[in-house]
Amino acid sequence: MRIYLIAPKNPESFWTFDRILPSLNKKCVFPNLALPTVAAITPPEHEVVLCDENVEPIDFDTDADLVGITGYVVHRTRVLEIIDAFKRRGKFVVGGGPLASLCPEDLRGKADVVFVDEAEYTWPRFLREYAAGCWDAEYVQHEKPDMRDSPRPRFDLLKSDRYRTMTIQFARGCPFNCEFCDIIVMYGRRPRTKSVEQVMAEVREIHRLGVTNVFVVDDNFIGNKKDAKALLKAIAEWQRANGFPLEFMTEVTLNVAQDDELLQLMRRANFSTIFVGIESPRASSLQETHKTQNMREDMMTAIHRIQRAGIEVMAGMIVGFDHDDSTIFEEQFRFIQEARIPISMTGLLNALPRTPLYHRLRDAGRLIAGHVGDQFLFTNVMPAGMSRLELYEGYKRLLHRLYDYGNYRERAMALILNQGAAIQSTLLASGKDLRILVRLLWTCVFRASPRRAAMTVRLLTETALRRPRAIRQALTLALLHKHLYEYVHDISRQLDRLIDELATLPNVGMQPTPEPAREN
Incomplete structure (x- = not known):
């Protein structure tokens, strides 16, 4: 049987970096790991073709016998469009991934089969039953799969040269209990890990494919510290x-800062960047959302300790908690500036289906919509500490201040001058580095606005004079700012429309404006 597996195009966000991909000569930052993973658990008698809409168009006229679609909540509109397009062509369509796991009702009656939760066991079972002519409309994995049963993903089926980074997964699950988080809903609170040899086989395969950047997509890589340390030692060797x-x-979670051995192992394994869910500088907001692991010590001290270990911190921040009032925006800005965090993925609180936050707010009558997916533009939560108008106005101002040329350069330069040396600290040593330098100068200096050109030149010049071995990091930060700045200004126009509506009629804008359907 021929199987066609699809990942839909990502809507633009902080994470997609669409504005700078041409400068990197790439189509997408990294692939959806579900595609090669499901391909790997497919029995060998079936032929599998992968399609990531981010790097190639979908072949709606495929001769495949079965079409599978994965996606997150943010992909809902596009997933339904793709399902409908294939159903109109008479194809048998199955759906899975986080959207199907959190919102199975969205796919029921549209896809022929829906997979809820992890598919290591249910997918092969379905294929056997489908071949026998008798299958279920929905497959639910009640017991969490053993990660040692998850085979090496079929990276060879991806068009790896079109991505900047490849993805691997070491663990699923997180021991913490953050109220807004869907990870514990889907993967549980007991971290499950692959063996060290499993992951090292994936590392070797990615290296064989010629990729140089790897994103370990675990939602908390250090959920099981003992296993994480064993893996880091193997990677370092x-x-x-x-x-x-x-x-x-x-x-990772912020408690990584309290384990010096763990930090040093990450440095030795050449983990250059970690994403940390800091969420808020306000203790009452952290307490409210059960993010108590961030309260074990002063957060600024913890962040600076990570940076001194030679690791950059990217932050996830949220506004709109019940304990947030209109002063939170200034508090967030000051914290991020002092923390020396150039890249902060700052979004609005959203209540995802099946999470404790969703149930609490639904019972309190404070949900504006069931789910929206896009936390950078809309919230489905009625705020408690301020009006919706104050929330959107303050959020827009915060984004503009964070990615203002001067404020961003100040954070970037503070990080460069205060971060510890990485295990691999080199100048522009490769042809790849030099090509990126040429593209960056073309994009951010010669063809840029005077303000962007001035910021880029000043950042690179100061780095070259004061810490020349960090020039690669300065190049990266200068290029990333282009995407972040332009993205913030684009969503600001959409926020302005919602702000204008709320200023006139406070009850409008209860749902985001739907995007027009695409041609299929």
């Missing part, structure tokens, strides 16, 4: 033996 060919990033 492999890196040293092979000349440090790979650069890693991942997501």
Whole structure:
């Protein structure tokens, strides 16, 4: 049987970096790991073709016998469009991924089969039953799969040269209990990990494919510290033996700062960047959302300790908690500036289906919509500490201040001058680095606005004079700002429309304006 697996195009966000991908000669930052993972758990008698709409168009006239679609809540509109397009062509369509797991009702009656939760066991079972001519309309994985049963993803089926970064997964689940988080709903609170050898096989395969950047997509890489340390030791040994060919990033909780051994192992394994859900500088907001792991010590101290270990911190921040009032925006801005965090993914609080926050606010009558997916533009939560108008106005001002040329350069330069040395600290040593430098100068200096050109030149010049070995980091930060600045100004126009409506009629704008359907 021929199976066609699809990941839909991502709507633009802080994470997509669409504005700078041409400068990197790439189509997408990283692939959806579900595609090669499901391909790997497909029995070998079936032929599997992968399609990531971010790097190639969907073949709606495929001769595949079965079409599978994965996606997140933010992909809902596009997932339904794709399902409808294939159903009109008479195809048998199945749906899975976080959207199907959190909102299965959205796919029921549209896809022929819906997969809820992880699919290591249910997908092969369905294929056997489908071949026998008798299958279920919905497959639910009640017991969490053993990660050691998850085979090496079929990276070879991806068009790896079209991505900047490849993705691997070491663990699922998180031991913490943040009220807004859907990870514990989908993957549970007991972290489950692959074996060290499983992950190292994936690392070697990615290296063989010629990729140099790896994103470990675990929602909390250090949920099981013992297993994480064992893996980091193996990666560090492999890196040293092979000349440090790979650069890693991942997501962790802030308590990583309280384990010096863990920080040093991450540095030795060449983890250059970590994404940390800091959420808020306000203790009452952290307490409210059960993010108590961020309250074990002063957060500024913890962040600076990570940076001194040679690791950059990217932050996830949220406004709109019940304990947030109109002063939170200034508090957030000051915190991010002092923390020396150039890249802050700052969004609005959203209540995702099946989360404790969703149930609490639904019972209190404070949900504006069931789910919207796009936390950077809309919230489905009626705020408690301020009006919706105050929330949107303050949020827009905060984004503009964060990505103002001067404020961003100040944070970037503070990080460059105060961050510890990375395990691999080199100047522009490769042809790839030099090509990126040429593209950056073309994009951010010669063809840029005077303000962007001035910021870029000043950032690079000061780095070259004061810390020349950090020039690659300065180049990266200068290029990233282009996407962040332009994206913020684009969503500001959409926020302005909602703000104008709320200023006139406070009850309008209860739902985001739907995007027009695409041609299929």
